[in-house]
Amino acid sequence: MGINLHSILLLFFNLLPFSAPTDTITPSQPLPDGQLLISVAGTFSLGFFTAGDPTKRYVGVWYANDLHATKVLWVANRKTPVSGTDSVLSLTADGNLTLLDGAAGKPSWSTNTSGLNNPSLKLLKSGNIVLAAGSTISWQSFDFPTDVLLPGMEIGYRLKLTASPDMVVWNKSTSEYRTGPWDDGS
Numbered sequence: 001m002g003i004n005l006h007s008i009l010l011l012f013f014n015l016l017p018f019s020a021p022t023d024t025i026t027p028s029q030p031l032p033d034g035q036l037l038i039s040v041a042g043t044f045s046l047g048f049f050t051a052g053d054p055t056k057r058y059v060g061v062w063y064a065n066d067l068h069a070t071k072v073l074w075v076a077n078r079k080t081p082v083s084g085t086d087s088v089l090s091l092t093a094d095g096n097l098t099l100l101d102g103a104a105g106k107p108s109w110s111t112n113t114s115g116l117n118n119p120s121l122k123l124l125k126s127g128n129i130v131l132a133a134g135s136t137i138s139w140q141s142f143d144f145p146t147d148v149l150l151p152g153m154e155i156g157y158r159l160k161l162t163a164s165p166d167m168v169v170w171n172k173s174t175s176e177y178r179t180g181p182w183d184d185g186s
């Protein structure tokens with residue numbers, strides 16, 4: 001019989017309802033509302049959150065230990081929140097990262113990038129989000145620092161963030177953010 005302990009264990013792990021956290025989105029592995037990407041070493045989360053108005057949902061990055069996303073570091077769809085909890089962040093086969101508003105049934109935000117083969121989007125341990133295929137980077141969040149002050153957020157939040165010593169510095173000319181997606185030690 002071809003069944004040994006190893007294959008039984010493999011089967012067991014494949015059937016586990018809770019999969020290990022991932023830091024990557026691929027065309028076949030989108031990120032639905034309710035799931036998170038977690039960076040290597042568990043520092044950052046990427047996922048859906050609300051800020052103030054519970055009917056408006058955003059996709060962003062925050063510290064993973066900040067479970068309720070009270071200090072958001074980066075927001076994708078600041079101007080185009082989605083509603084409901086059926087939205088999904090997905091990657092097309094040619095590398096267009098798109099946030100589909102489940103309630104409206106249409107895209108609410110996208111990176112508008114294309115031309116990649118086997119693209120993937122990875123949340124790096126620096127907190128940068130990089131969209132790449134091999135060594136070709138077509139988009140990264142550090143190139144698009146956003147105003148993280150969302151409607152409903154406390155005034156002064158941004159000041160607190162800037163004063164925080166472990167704040168990620170969104171400086172796109174800083175060389176450490178320029179080393180490419182797969183040089184992050186993971």
Ligand SMILES: *[C@@H]1O[C@H](CO)[C@@H](O)[C@H](O)[C@H]1NC(C)=O
Pocket residue numbers: 109110111112
């Ligand atoms: C993507 O393209 C759409 C349609 O032209 C535009 O409204 C949107 O602002 C673009 N998104 C980004 C992130 O530039």
Ligand SMILES: *[C@@H]1O[C@H](CO)[C@@H](O)[C@H](O)[C@H]1NC(C)=O
Pocket residue numbers: 096098107109110111112113114
């Ligand atoms: C990316 O996706 C958006 C939303 O579907 C679309 O409007 C845009 O034209 C796409 N851009 C590219 C370059 O494929």
Ligand SMILES: *[C@@H]1O[C@H](CO)[C@@H](O)[C@H](O)[C@H]1NC(C)=O
Pocket residue numbers: 169171172173174175
């Ligand atoms: C960003 O990095 C450049 C080059 O290292 C530096 O000159 C500049 O002062 C930095 N900007 C901020 C806001 O830290």
